[in-house]
Amino acid sequence: MFEFGRELRRILGQNGRHEPDISLYELMNLELLISQGRGLDIEGGRVSTKNRYDPYLESALIWREYARRTGDTLAVRKATTAAEAAGKAARTVHEAAHAALVQAEICVLGYDLFETAELLKSAETLLATGRAALDSEPGLIAAYTLAEGRLAARLAVRSGVGEELEPALLAMAHLDRAIERFDAQVRLTKTASDKIHAADARIERADLLVLVGLDRGDSRLMGAVIRDLSAVKARLDPDYEPVTFGRVSQRLAMAHVWMGQIDGAPQMISEGIAALTPKEELMFYEHSPLDWVVNTHSRALALQSLAELITEDGLSEQALKAYDLALHKPLQKELSLRAQIVNNRAGCLARRAELKGDLVSLDAAETAFKAELRVVKPGEDPVGWAILQTNLGRLYVARGDITGFMMERAEAAYALEAAQDIFLEHGLIALAATAEENLSRVRAAG
CATH class of the missing domain: 1.25.40 (Serine Threonine Protein Phosphatase 5, Tetratricopeptide repeat)
Structure with a gap:
């Protein structure tokens, strides 16, 4: 450039x-x-x-x-x-x-x-x-429609896309209208900014479709995302729209990964991994640190997904290295992305130990998490403390699955209940659901 x-x-x-x-x-x-x-x-x-x-x-x-x-x-x-x-x-x-x-x-x-x-209520x-003061300018109307679609999508996810589909359909209707209006703007103005807005609207729709598809195990929705984002990517120039191009490429790669995971197709996941590991970086860290971390985290998730499908320990090691690489970059503790990476890394450790029946790895991970707990104060960093507690609970569950009994059942239940309360208090719905899932396994073990 x-x-x-x-x-x-x-x-x-x-x-x-x-x-x-x-x-x-x-x-x-x-x-x-x-x-x-x-x-x-x-x-x-x-x-x-x-x-x-x-x-x-x-x-x-x-x-x-x-x-x-x-x-x-x-x-x-x-x-x-x-x-x-x-x-x-x-x-x-x-x-x-x-x-x-x-x-x-x-x-x-x-x-x-x-x-x-609370920010969603403010929005x-x-x-x-x-809206009450909106004039008839088409570009601003399209922008409002996209913003309303974004907001509706977040509200749908918070309500649970699998429990009730109506909020997701409402958000999808907003996003479809936004795409239609920005496509019309692109034809009218031919400006780069309208083209980026149109791509953003499709990214939002793709994110929502992926969540619904994962929840319902429906790979057809991933196929729709792949077709749509492939067309968007072809219209973008990485030299002039590098950030949007990188974000579209990351979503397109992960749609391949999730489709392969649902269909049990290793080759499809491998295509996603290859797209996330190009000869030239999709996004340079110096230009957009968060996008670089998202891409690295996505590669870890893809490697982990493939490792579980074909049970190859070398892939789990690569996934853990990718998680560590993402966490090595300075991320503010309050960022939900950091919490997701830490949580998914712990899940990768526990799952690898389950697949291998490796108690030594679980013991090492438990020692590491307990060492971190000694320096993390729940009053100063409640979410970080809750993530560590959740990870400990997951390790106890994994150990119980391997050995057939759970000596730390009371400890695990306490850790997961405390973590779930904190996640719900801070509005971290996905992490609260993970804690609840593992808590159910602990109770079943009793």
Whole structure:
């Protein structure tokens, strides 16, 4: 890729700045995002600035992009502050609706990063307020439809996609309309930003379809995701849309993995692993740390899935190394992604021991988890403490499955009950379900 920093500074400089174009942000490295965000914050707060709306709105979009790539809590706060300032500085109905939309999108992003349930309620209120002030501009209407689809998808997942399908169908209807509207925008404007919005809408739909497919064991939904994302990927240029291209590629690879897992097809999983291990990185860590970690975590999940299907210990070792590589990068403790990686790594350890009947590996893992528990304070890091307790419980369950009896049944029940309470308190539904599943196995063992 050619050197773009100087040209971006010229395009996005103080003179002659136009409507924010999110497609340009994909080409900006983290340092340039910070520099641009700070400059816009200064411009918005300057006494001589007559129009504060434009710099504040663009600042919110810049800091949101930075937070999306890094998981930085400070960037989320900066984005929120700038979006609120843009809302106060809005001069027209269109500007007020756009500012409310950006605020809602930041709330949904915050939920994705930290699973704070209250943020979804805030997003719902902001979208309702913005809808009431929405004008007839097609691009903004499409953006609202996508935001409503995103919110509905998160609410559907929280309610349990397998227990009640209606919320997932409602979210899917929103996303289908968003895709239709952004496709129309692409045909009309042919802009890169609309193309990225259309791809984002398809990514959201793919994520929801995958969750429903996994819950119901229906590989046909994975096939639909593969066909749709393959077409999206063909329309993207990795040189000009590197972040979106990488995210589409990661989802496409994992759709192959989940389809292979459901159908018991090792070759399909291998295709997914190959796509996640290209000669050139899908995403460089320096450009988007969180996307790099997601790709590494996905590779670990894919290797683990293949190891369970063909029972090859070397694959389990590779999966554990991929988990360790993802955890080696600095991730904030509050990030739900970090909790998922730690949890899945423990599951990989326990499953490998179960398949091999390897009590030595379980003993080593138990010693390591107990050593971590001695330094993790439940008052300071309750979620981290709960994850460790869940992992201990899983190891006790695995040992019971191997030996036929569970000496630590009371310890396991205590650990899993305490962990489940903390997960529910913090809105971590998936982790709470994992704790409940293992708790049921402990009780059955009694």
